[in-house]
Amino acid sequence: MNIRLHAGTLLFAVASFLMPTVLHADVFSPTMSYSYADGVALSPDVSYQFNEGIGLSPVVSYQYYEWPGDGVLQLSSSPRVSYLFYSYLGPTPALPTAFSTTSLPPTNMVARPRVPSGTQFLVYTSGAFASGVPLDTNKMTIVLTHGWMSSSDAWPKDMANVLTSQGFGATANIVAWDWRVNANLSAGLEISAARTPSEGEALGGELLYLLGANYNKPIHFMGHSLGTMVNCRAADFIHGDAKNSPGKIPGSTLKLNPQNTHMTMFDEAGAVGVANALSLVTYMLFLPTSGDTGDLINNFWTKVIPDHSAWIDNYISEVGRLHHEAANVLLWRRFAVPVISDISSGLHAYSYDWYSNTVAAPLISAIGHRFSFERNTLSPLPPSGTYFLQSADLIDSPFVVTPLDAATANSLSSGRALVYPTLQAYNGLNVAGNAYLNGLNAAGNVYLDGIQHAGDFLYDVTEWVLSDFNGQSAYVGTGTAGSTPAYMIPAGSAPLQFFWDLPFTLQKSTASPLALNGANGPIIHPADAGPDITNNTAVYVWLPVIVPSNTVGMSFEFKIVGAGTNEYMTMGVSNENYFTMESKFLDDGVWMSSGVIEISKYAGKQTQLFFSMNGDSGLPDGKLSVRGIQFLTVAPPTLNISVNGNQAVLSWPVITTGWQLEQTDALSSSNQWTDVTNAPGVLDYENTVTNVLNSGARFYRLKK
Structure with a gap:
């Protein structure tokens, strides 16, 4: 039996669709002793010269003036050498035409996000979950939270049955958060993931209200897939660590002690999309990573580890991340059909199935429910940053786990490795994809003329640069259209990605143009400033686009500046709303990524992207800025x-x-x-x- 532990991020080939390169030959640096020219052109003014083979220098930098045509800048790696690169993507593409409109979007495109209600808080009693049941503040509390395409009728009910059979109904409030409405949105997993902050804060609010700020009993959160994100937000909320928590106010006592909180995660969704192969792959494609173990820099709503807690155990059966704050268990013994929701049994469900068996028989494994508040056995317990692997000996019980060797454990302890406990999951989810990076050239137009906007729409064509400087992916910056910005590339850094971008800002009418990125970014020149929309509470824009062939998804970055508490943004394709986010969950002026939104049905078609900024009782005060729209493609399949x-x-x-x-x-x-x-x-x-x-x-x- 060949058992493999696959650690690291998904391996995608990244290709750029760029403007034709213009080569600058025989251009030399007046300040560096090494200069690079296309081919083997030599400089009479330097003491050394080299061709495209690129030698190494122990003391100086290399200077480049062009972008190689293969889409990847191949740089030699030296601990003492950096590279100065002048980007040049060719003539500036024409700016798509735009005009103001008084047309109103369909109601669903600007619909306010659904607000969770207290009826979603269910208490297990008499063999079923029910709403409106009071909690006993003299008991500890167990919280069961389902994931995508699921409900409290699925595994939470089964887990509650097992817990009750072991007598824990007498000592614990067993509750479930049923967020099936937002977890089963027809637009897909992506928009469900974006709803987890509001669901988590609603769950946390119910716990605070029903248990009271003086509650001092343990709370054990169990969550699966997207439910781990809901639970994390709820834990931060009751601890006073969430942005909107009443306990966040200085001097407030409306918070609970995090040392009473135990988090259990089943196939945690920090990578987003573990409930669905397609969504996982597209989400992972351009989530920035750093370090050898793939420390994912995700949006705040993909957070699964609360700021504070007593202990965390993490069970992975299909795909998930290892966490140095947790005791991690890799489960590979379920060879079954992969699932697309929480409801079926399969690799994704195996994590909670396995754990439920340790509830019924805690001594069958060295880890599992034996370490829980319910059993008063959180001390002594496996320390954080430990890693267990299900026994590779098929003669052993599936509940036999062995610690990973010290070297492997140490290599994983500094980051959040993405792992596939089974070879099936690795082969199935680790597929090749490409990014179509905003082509504005004649050979591959994405944006078309005829942009329609209500309110001010401020936009321009810019050069966008992505790199992996200083150990993590980052937006490096842009030059205004037609410029040739220079970037110093540290030794050993990942290749740059250069492409044309069409960043924009939406706001209610104003006479003052805005700078999208402040002093160091491009100045965005206002197009025809549209009038404020009467009898409406939104400013919005339709962007006509041609979606590249074989597209499976798209992503974008956004920020909101100066918004009121109840303002929010939406994004959609054609007449479908795909993404919504409230300003109250965002830090003002901080860029966030949408993650990848699955839009495969629009591949190869002409359609419209829709963005809006929405007010509460009138036009929004907030300004919505968007940049880095990317279409993600996969190659045609092999039959x-x-x-x-x-x-x-x-x-x-x-x-x-x-x-x-x-x-x-x-x-x-x-x-x-x-x-x-x-x-x-x-x-x-x-x-x-x-x-x-x-x-x-x-x-x-x-x-x-």
Whole structure:
């Protein structure tokens, strides 16, 4: 049996679609002793020269004046050498035309986010969850929070049954937070993930209200997938660590002691999308990483570790991150069909299935429910930063776990490694993808003329640079269109990505133009300033675009400045609302990433992106800025075929959506292809179809 532990981030090939390169040959630096010119042109003014092979210098820097045409800047690595690179993407693309409009968007495109209610707080009593049941403040509390495409009727109910069977109903309030409405949004996992801050704060608010600020009993949070994000926000809220928590106010006593809080995580969703292969892959594609172990720099709503707690245990069965603040358990023994929700049983569900068995029989494993407030066994316990692997000996019980060796554990302890406990999950989720970075050139236009806006729409074409300076990915900055900015590239840093961007700011009408990035960024020149919309509470823009072929998702960065408490932004494609975020959850003026939004059904089509900034009872005071819109693509799938007896078995990756399997009996100019009507099953992250073989040849293809 070949067992592998795969650590690190998903491995994606990143390709840029850039403007034609203009080479600057025979241009030399007056200040450096080494200069680079295209080809082997030599400088009469320097003491050393070199060609594109690039030698190493122990004392000086290298200077570049062009962008290599292969899309990757290949730099030699030296601990004492840095590189000065002058970007030049060619002539400035034409600015798309824009005009003001008085047309109003569909109501759903600017709809206020749903506010969670207290009826979602359920208490387990008489074999079922019910709302409106008071809590006993003399008991400890166990909180069960489901994830995406699920409800309290799924694993939380099963877990409550097991806990009750072991007598914990007499000693603990067993409650569930049922956020099925936001967890089952038709727009997909992405917008559900963005709703977790409001769900978490609502859960925290109910706990504070029902238990009271003087409550001093333990609280044990158990969460699965996106539920780990909800629980984290709730824990920070009751501890006074969340931005909107009443305990955040200096001198406030409206908070609970974090030393009474135990967090248990099942396939935590800090990487976002562990409940769905496609969403996981697209979300992970451009989440910045740092360090060898892939320390993910995520949006605040993907946080799963609260600021303070007594202890954390983390169980991973399909994919998840290791945390140095937790005791981590890698579970690989469930070889089953991968799931797309919490409801099914499979790799993603195995983490809580495994744990529930340790509730019923705590001594069957060296970790699990034996270490919990319920059993009064949080001391002594496995320390934070420990790592356990399910036994590789198939003769052993699946509940036998062994600590990872010291060297491996130490290599993981400084970061948050993304791991796949099973080879199936690694092969299925670790697929290649590309980024189509905002092409504005004639060969690959994304943005089209005819931008419509209500309120002021301030925009310009700029050069955007992404790099991995100082150990973490960062937005380096832009130069205004037509400029040739220079960037010093530290030795050993990752390649830069340069591309044209179309950043913009939306605001209610004003006579003053805005700077999108302040003193160090591009000055954004106002387009035709649109009038304030009467009888409306939003400013908004429609951006006509052509979505690149084979697109699976898109992402963007945004910030809000000067917004009121109840203001919010929305984003959509065509007439579908995909993303909503309230200003009260954001730090003023701080750039955030949307994560990747799945829009595969728009691949290859012309459509419109929609962005809005929305007020409470009138036009918003806040200004919405957007930059770095990226379309994420995957290559066309490979169709595999094998013969099993008298059947043809066809398979292709589950990540590649929207492809129809077709068949024909002959290949000719007039042949007719017909759809294979068998619904594909999913096995090892592959769509699989089985067809009976008849006499004669038969040919298959995938078509989109």
